[in-house]
Amino acid sequence: MTPLLELIDLEKNFKVKASSFRRSRETLTAVNRVNLEIRSGECLGLVGESGCGKTTLARLIVRLEKPSKGRIIFDGQDLSNLNHKDEMIFRRRVQMIFQDPYSSLNPRKTVGSIIGESWRIHSLGNSGERREKVMELMEEVGLRPEFYSRYPHEFSGGQRQRVGIARALSLNPDLIVADEPVSALDVSIQAQVINLLKDLQSKFNLTYLFIAHNLSLVRHVADCIAVMYLGQLVELVPKELFGKVHHHPYTLALLASIPIAKPGAKKKAKPLLGDVPSPINPPSGCTFHPRCPEQVEVCHTIPPELREVSLNHCISCHRR
Amino acid sequence: MSPQPFFQVQDLTTVFETREGLIKAVDGVSFDLAEGETLGLVGESGCGKSVTALSIMRLVPQPPGRIESGRIIFGGRDLLQLSEEEMRHLRGNDISMIFQEPMTSLNPVFTIGDQVAESFRLHQGMTKSQALKASIEMLHQVGIPSPEKRIREYPHNLSGGMRQRVMIAMALACRPQMMIADEPTTALDVTIQAQILNLMNQLKEEIKTTILLITHNLGVVAEMADKVAVMYTGRIVEYAPMEELFDHTAHPYTLGLLHSLPPAATEEMKDRLETISGIVPSLLDLPSGCKFHDRCPYAFEPCPIEEPPFYRLNNRHLVRCYKYKGFA
Ligand SMILES: Nc1ncnc2c1ncn2[C@@H]1O[C@H](COP(=O)(O)OP(=O)(O)OP(=O)(O)O)[C@@H](O)[C@H]1O
Ligand SMILES: [Mg+2]
Numbered sequence: 018m019t020p021l022l023e024l025i026d027l028e029k030n031f032k033v034k035a036s037s038f039r040r041s042r043e044t045l046t047a048v049n050r051v052n053l054e055i056r057s058g059e060c061l062g063l064v065g066e067s068g069c070g071k072t073t074l075a076r077l078i079v080r081l082e083k084p085s086k087g088r089i090i091f092d093g094q095d096l097s098n099l100n101h102k103d104e105m106i107f108r109r110r111v112q113m114i115f116q117d118p119y120s121s122l123n124p125r126k127t128v129g130s131i132i133g134e135s136w137r138i139h140s141l142g143n144s145g146e147r148r149e150k151v152m153e154l155m156e157e158v159g160l161r162p163e164f165y166s167r168y169p170h171e172f173s174g175g176q177r178q179r180v181g182i183a184r185a186l187s188l189n190p191d192l193i194v195a196d197e198p199v200s201a202l203d204v205s206i207q208a209q210v211i212n213l214l215k216d217l218q219s220k221f222n223l224t225y226l227f228i229a230h231n232l233s234l235v236r237h238v239a240d241c242i243a244v245m246y247l248g249q250l251v252e253l254v255p256k257e258l259f260g261k262v263h264h265h266p267y268t269l270a271l272l273a274s275i276p277i278a279k280p281g282a283k284k285k286a287k288p289l290l291g292d293v294p295s296p297i298n299p300p301s302g303c304t305f306h307p308r309c310p311e312q313v314e315v316c317h318t319i320p321p322e323l324r325e326v327s328l329n330h331c332i333s334c335h336r337r
Numbered sequence: 338m339s340p341q342p343f344f345q346v347q348d349l350t351t352v353f354e355t356r357e358g359l360i361k362a363v364d365g366v367s368f369d370l371a372e373g374e375t376l377g378l379v380g381e382s383g384c385g386k387s388v389t390a391l392s393i394m395r396l397v398p399q400p401p402g403r404i405e406s407g408r409i410i411f412g413g414r415d416l417l418q419l420s421e422e423e424m425r426h427l428r429g430n431d432i433s434m435i436f437q438e439p440m441t442s443l444n445p446v447f448t449i450g451d452q453v454a455e456s457f458r459l460h461q462g463m464t465k466s467q468a469l470k471a472s473i474e475m476l477h478q479v480g481i482p483s484p485e486k487r488i489r490e491y492p493h494n495l496s497g498g499m500r501q502r503v504m505i506a507m508a509l510a511c512r513p514q515m516m517i518a519d520e521p522t523t524a525l526d527v528t529i530q531a532q533i534l535n536l537m538n539q540l541k542e543e544i545k546t547t548i549l550l551i552t553h554n555l556g557v558v559a560e561m562a563d564k565v566a567v568m569y570t571g572r573i574v575e576y577a578p579m580e581e582l583f584d585h586t587a588h589p590y591t592l593g594l595l596h597s598l599p600p601a602a603t604e605e606m607k608d609r610l611e612t613i614s615g616i617v618p619s620l621l622d623l624p625s626g627c628k629f630h631d632r633c634p635y636a637f638e639p640c641p642i643e644e645p646p647f648y649r650l651n652n653r654h655l656v657r658c659y660k661y662k663g664f665a
């Protein structure tokens with residue numbers, strides 16, 4: 018089966034000011050030669066720490082950013098040469114849910130008009146029909162229809178995230194890119210929104226790219242887990258194999274760092290040393306080597322390639 | 338008579354005068370800490386964790402805030418009765434605080450070195466050069482690489498993890514008997530969080546600091562705390578030794594929180610997460626009786642009528658829920 022979304026050698030560079038003193042600009046590689054596939058109806062979970070390029074990758078896919086190199090293929094079509102009509106179709110089929118339910122909704126619009134906005138833009142239906150559809154969607158995501166004329170500030174974080182989800186669903190998309198959709202929410206609300214996303218996925222046969230920094234959460238929602246470090250994918254592993262195979266040292270470090278809500282669950286592994294290096298001047302060789310407990314000489318000089326170490330399990334590491 | 342605990346909060350109530358009305362952000366909170374112990378104060382956003390900490394330090398913005406009642410006993414004195422002068426001396430010397438957002442508590446116009454050295458000079462009466470040397474040593478201890486270079490940098494040049502370590506260095510510069518850490522790792526990445534928690538655990542062993550650790554993360558509690566207080570709408574609803582709280586969870590709210598967590602990546606997978614229905618009520622519009630009753634799967638007749646008292650499941654496990662009415 019051909020994948021719904023395919024990223025081929027995707028790269029994004031930004032020109033940044035190196036320091037406040039120097040005038041010169043340097044290149045920051047936010048996304049570095051990423052290759053990835055998502056099959057229709059699947060959920061791919063992308064994890065990594067802040068600044069590793071997760072959000073840039075999401076913005077490239079929904080075309081809020083232009084790739085510097087590489088290609089994005091959606092449903093067999095290369096996105097770099099879309100005509101206007103195809104562009105409009107693409108914009109309907111791919112939707113995004115944002116991290117911050119507070120700033121991603123227009124405070125001066127009612128919830129009803131936020132959710133129905135895309136139909137208005139695409140001139141679908143008359144106002145009565147649109148109103149009815151909005152009410153249906155609100156029901157679908159667990160918002161009471163009486164809330165139709167209320168404003169975002171009258172809602173809790175979890176409710177606002179539901180508004181964002183309803184808005185993303187309004188045009189019957191195929192792919193939803195959700196960038197940290199629950200990290201701003203309290204645990205009890207997080208669980209409600211996660212369950213909702215899962216229910217909607219099976220009901221509408223949605224494909225998800227689910228981005229989060231919480232590995233436990235990603236494993237819970239995803240069919241396949243991608244781990245990112247300094248703009249590169251370091252591991253790609255199907256959920257069934259997770260925890261049963263020899264993981265990348267960075268994945269192991271992430272696993273060991275998560276505090277577990279069980280007394281005595283504490284792992285003996287030492288935490289990683291140091292901070293994530295700057296993506297402006299990444300370390301030579303394998304960019305993880307300065308923090309890697311397993312590094313050997315070759316890691317300092319030669320960047321490892323992402324390769325299939327066993328069926329469906331890819332790793333970029335000289336030691337695996 | 339049992340000996341006076343090292344640190345004790347009794348019946349603390351703190352209110353805010355807001356435009357919409359009076360809210361009780363902290364309502365009758367009591368807990369105590371033995372020397373060297375770590376208490377984890379957990380709960381969801383807005384439940385009153387930070388206001389509890391600010392009340393202890395007497396840093397509640399006034400107005401709109403006001404400590405309405407209570408006693409905070411430390412070193413044989415009630416902190417709420419101290420003069421502003423005495424309180425200033427206590428902050429930093431005996432009790433240090435690490436804030437939720439490190440950037441707001443570091444001064445952007447002074448170098449890291451100046452700020453850490455200032456703590457040493459103020460609280461340990463060191464000379465300038467002594468203080469500078471001690472600062473480099475302390476920054477080294479909290480895991481800042483090449484501290485002799487870092488002391489010349491400004492807060493905005495440091496990463497979040499580095500800043501939080503500087504905050505910890507400053508808090509420790511005065512060898513406080515007690516430390517209040519309000520979400521010290523929430524803004525950090527997991528690998529950095531693990532480093533900071535390790536560091537705090539190490540320091541706890543070395544200098545026996547007593548810690549009030551505020552967090553919404555039950556994992557952090559399981560790793561750090563000796564005992565736990567769970568807060569909901571300004572009240573403590575369950576209070577128990579850490580292992581007891583996880584192994585014999587009593588309050589339906591605590592259970593709900595634990596069940597809503599996705600299973601750890603090393604644990605058995607679940608098909609669905611369990612949830613707590615509804616949302617945390619507004620402090621301006623609290624339900625009658627038990628404040629959790631309208632979200633509680635176990636609620637029965639008495640729950641909406643009157644707020645439950647604390648029932649004592651055993652010597653050290655208290656829970657505010659009518660399910661345990663049989664207990665004294
Ligand atoms: N300066 C203030 N003025 C008015 N209300 C306030 C003020 N500070 C806090 N509150 C209110 O007091 C209540 C408790 O807030 P607090 O900051 O203690 O919550 P918290 O448990 O620390 O939450 P979080 O996990 O989000 O940090 C909230 O309803 C909050 O809105
Ligand atoms: Mg707080």
